[in-house]
Amino acid sequence: MLKVENISKKLGNKMVLENCSLNVKDGSVVGLIGPNGAGKSTLLRCICDVYQSDSGSITFNGETIHENEYLKQNILYLSDDPYYMYNATIKEMKEFYQIFYPQFDEEVYRKYLKAFKLDENKNMNNFSKGMKRQSFILMALAISPKLLLLDESFDGLDPMMRLLFKRAINECIETKEMSIIISSHNLRELEDICDHFAILENAHIETSGDIDDTKESIHKIQVAFKEEKQRSDFEELDIMHYTQQGRIITMVIKGDIEENKKKLNDMNPLIMDILPVNLEEIFIYEMERKGVFTNE
Amino acid sequence: MNSTSTNYFKNLLIRKKKLLFLYTLVLFVGFPFVLIVNLDRGLLSIAEGCFVICLGVMAILATVLPIFTFKFSLTKRHVDTYYALPINREHLFKAHFFAPIVGALLPILINFAIGAVILTFDVSLLKIFQMFLFLLLAFLLFVAVYSINTFFVLRCNSVVDACIITAAVTLCCVFVSGAIETFIQSQIVPNNMIQMEQYPEIALKLLTPMNGFFNLGETMIESHTTWNRFTGFEWGYYVYYLFVGAMAYFGAQKTFKKKKGEGAEQLSEDIFTYPLFVNLIMICLMLMLNLARTDLTGAIFIVISLFVLNFIGNGIAHRSMKVSWPMVIRFVILITVINLFNFASKETEFFGINRFVMDYREFDRIEIRNWNYSADPGYEYGVSFVPEEASENEKALMDLVYDLQRITSLDYKNDEFSIFEGDIYISISYYKDIKVYKTVNYYLNEQEASEFQNQMKRCESFLEEIYE
Numbered sequence: 001m002l003k004v005e006n007i008s009k010k011l012g013n014k015m016v017l018e019n020c021s022l023n024v025k026d027g028s029v030v031g032l033i034g035p036n037g038a039g040k041s042t043l044l045r046c047i048c049d050v051y052q053s054d055s056g057s058i059t060f061n062g063e064t065i066h067e068n069e070y071l072k073q074n075i076l077y078l079s080d081d082p083y084y085m086y087n088a089t090i091k092e093m094k095e096f097y098q099i100f101y102p103q104f105d106e107e108v109y110r111k112y113l114k115a116f117k118l119d120e121n122k123n124m125n126n127f128s129k130g131m132k133r134q135s136f137i138l139m140a141l142a143i144s145p146k147l148l149l150l151d152e153s154f155d156g157l158d159p160m161m162r163l164l165f166k167r168a169i170n171e172c173i174e175t176k177e178m179s180i181i182i183s184s185h186n187l188r189e190l191e192d193i194c195d196h197f198a199i200l201e202n203a204h205i206e207t208s209g210d211i212d213d214t215k216e217s218i219h220k221i222q223v224a225f226k227e228e229k230q231r232s233d234f235e236e237l238d239i240m241h242y243t244q245q246g247r248i249i250t251m252v253i254k255g256d257i258e259e260n261k262k263k264l265n266d267m268n269p270l271i272m273d274i275l276p277v278n279l280e281e282i283f284i285y286e287m288e289r290k291g292v293f294t295n296e
Numbered sequence: 297m298n299s300t301s302t303n304y305f306k307n308l309l310i311r312k313k314k315l316l317f318l319y320t321l322v323l324f325v326g327f328p329f330v331l332i333v334n335l336d337r338g339l340l341s342i343a344e345g346c347f348v349i350c351l352g353v354m355a356i357l358a359t360v361l362p363i364f365t366f367k368f369s370l371t372k373r374h375v376d377t378y379y380a381l382p383i384n385r386e387h388l389f390k391a392h393f394f395a396p397i398v399g400a401l402l403p404i405l406i407n408f409a410i411g412a413v414i415l416t417f418d419v420s421l422l423k424i425f426q427m428f429l430f431l432l433l434a435f436l437l438f439v440a441v442y443s444i445n446t447f448f449v450l451r452c453n454s455v456v457d458a459c460i461i462t463a464a465v466t467l468c469c470v471f472v473s474g475a476i477e478t479f480i481q482s483q484i485v486p487n488n489m490i491q492m493e494q495y496p497e498i499a500l501k502l503l504t505p506m507n508g509f510f511n512l513g514e515t516m517i518e519s520h521t522t523w524n525r526f527t528g529f530e531w532g533y534y535v536y537y538l539f540v541g542a543m544a545y546f547g548a549q550k551t552f553k554k555k556k557g558e559g560a561e562q563l564s565e566d567i568f569t570y571p572l573f574v575n576l577i578m579i580c581l582m583l584m585l586n587l588a589r590t591d592l593t594g595a596i597f598i599v600i601s602l603f604v605l606n607f608i609g610n611g612i613a614h615r616s617m618k619v620s621w622p623m624v625i626r627f628v629i630l631i632t633v634i635n636l637f638n639f640a641s642k643e644t645e646f647f648g649i650n651r652f653v654m655d656y657r658e659f660d661r662i663e664i665r666n667w668n669y670s671a672d673p674g675y676e677y678g679v680s681f682v683p684e685e686a687s688e689n690e691k692a693l694m695d696l697v698y699d700l701q702r703i704t705s706l707d708y709k710n711d712e713f714s715i716f717e718g719d720i721y722i723s724i725s726y727y728k729d730i731k732v733y734k735t736v737n738y739y740l741n742e743q744e745a746s747e748f749q750n751q752m753k754r755c756e757s758f759l760e761e762i763y764e
Contacts, residue, residue: 051557095307100304
């Protein structure tokens with residue numbers, strides 16, 4: 001289990017992370033979301049020991065990660081633009097990673113090399129962005145670390161490859177209890193794969209939790225009333241987002257659905273529909289609530 | 297080192313196998329092959345020539361390799377990968393530090409071994425052994441220079457800065473030595489009484505371990521005919537270079553262990569990077585361009601030029617061409633302090649050094665000559681004596697030299713030191729072990745000369761020659 005406790009990190013004069021805490025259980029996949037410059041990459045770098053936090057602690061299975069060679073064999077970080085040696089082939093990169101990760105599984109490597117249709121003897125310099133990403137995902141799958149940190153690693157992958165990668169990851173989670181933290185801007189993609197999420201904003205982890213639980217506690221409701229209503233008429237509800245077109249009102253409300261439905265029914269609506277809400281919407285409304293932007 | 301770092305060390309070498317093979321091949325063509333095609337000629341001279349070229353190659357490699365080796369700690373992409381790897385910083389440093397040493401030196405050693413076999417046809421085994429010792433000394437020096445450059449590269453935050461700072465490390469000795477030389481020349485009375493020309497050379501040698509390679513090459517050629525001598529080899533400097541190299545190694549290791557990942561591709565603001573070299577070069581230039589010895593127009597021109605150079609230096613360091621108050625204040629403080637030092641030096645007659653007169657009693661013989669061929673009649677006076685047997689008049693004559701030096705020093709301080717037509721020339725030669733140790737010159741006006749000449753004439757060893 002990864003435990004990030006109250007870590008803070010200052011880069012130059014800017015406080016990028018402030019008292020951030022996060023727990024990642026074994027076998028869970030956490031989607032790390034936040035606007036640009038929120039500190040997602042910094043948090044991942046702190047976890048994998050590229051950066052050292054100014055305060056707080058980061059432990060994995062109870063041990064400190066910093067300078068812990070043995071423990072770090074179970075952690076792999078793939079940055080948004082991973083480094084590969086000049087003129088290196090996939091085979092050479094495999095040899096490079098095999099040195100540091102003794103658990104590197106040759107069989108898995110061969111399996112996904114074939115699945116991704118990559119040539120291990122070809123120079124990576126000539127690869128497209130997507131192919132480079134596939135190559136590193138291939139390494140990650142073959143290494144199968146206990147904790148995989150992916151920084152926007154989906155970007156540049158075609159839909160087929162994303163699907164393949166998701167399946168592979170699910171297999172790893174099932175067989176090896178791998179935990180994953182994925183930061184991405186593509187929230188729809190994260191939703192399919194993540195079971196937890198953490199929203200990072202303004203140097204803080206503003207919200208985190210189980211995606212399904214959150215979805216159950218956040219609802220998008222469309223209602224229409226005989227007479228025109230104002231937002232102030234719904235003060236009893238915890239509204240995250242409110243839009244109105246004539247008599248039709250769309251609200252995103254936090255809280256128990258039955259209680260909220262009852263409150264609305266008491267106002268005698270003409271119609272009332274419960275619409276599905278996705279991770280992207282949760283992120284947008286959460287950001288809107290924090291005043292990061294207005295979504296009218 | 298554990299198995300991971302050992303395997304990584306091997307991987308670093310294997311990764312460059314093509315380059316290493318090419319490098320080994322070039323060395324083979326450059327040494328053993330050259331010996332093979334010149335079997336009928338003097339192999340020793342050829343081997344020595346190759347050795348000197350090899351020293352040059354080592355000097356270049358010791359300078360550029362740290363940049364290539366530690367590039368991975370200077371770019372964000374590399375840092376993201378390397379710092380996250382399951383290898384601790386110390387092991388990562390050691391693997392990266394030692395792999396290029398092995399890669400650079402092992403091919404040289406292999407080719408030397410092949411060359412040594414060929415040399416046995418023409419050169420004694422003892423001489424070959426001596427060459428081998430030279431090679432080992434060169435290897436150690438290579439490691440020292442490589443360590444020093446590594447220390448400075450690791451203090452930087454980007455590859456560009458690493459290149460600039462490496463160039464500054466290599467060339468700063470020229471500035472320092474030049475500044476010391478110019479400063480001394482501008483402060484010292486130019487009559488040869490005080491000699492300080494060794495100090496710029498000492499500074500140069502202390503600041504550039506590269507000198508060790510030159511010295512090794514020179515020693516190699518000097519010792520051509522012997523096998524058991526290292527004629528002219530400066531052991532003191534060599535040991536000093538190794539000591540500095542060892543300190544630099546530990547400094548580099550400590551720097552690497554503490555290096556922050558987030559520093560990659562940021563400005564290099566460490567004290568051992570731009571702050572050190574920009575200020576050092578500015579101090580050198582300010583010492584060279586002494587405001588106290590120029591007129592107002594010249595001084596203004598110098599200050600403006602120095603400010604522009606300081607601005608450029610800071611601009612490169614901060615990647616921004618902006619005039620900031622801290623920069624201006626630093627410049628003003630620096631130029632004030634340096635010129636106050638220059639002024640104090642001038643006013644105190646170079647801190648009293650210019651009044652110094654050598655003790656003639658420490659020499660084997662003193663010879664004083666005074667001539668004026670343009671006088672009517674022309675004459676040449678001479679006094680020559682052994683200090684131990686000096687008469688009272690000869691001692692009194694030497695006492696006059698103290699007065700002459702004092703007057704000359706004062707003239708120099710007051711910018712009145714110049715040679716006028718009609719000045720009378722006096723030279724004093726100090727002998728040691730039959731050779732002239734030093735000859736000091738004075739140009740005297742008629743009154744000063746007359747007093748000195750009268751004292752010369754009183755001396756027992758006085759000789760004169762008159763030219764009609």
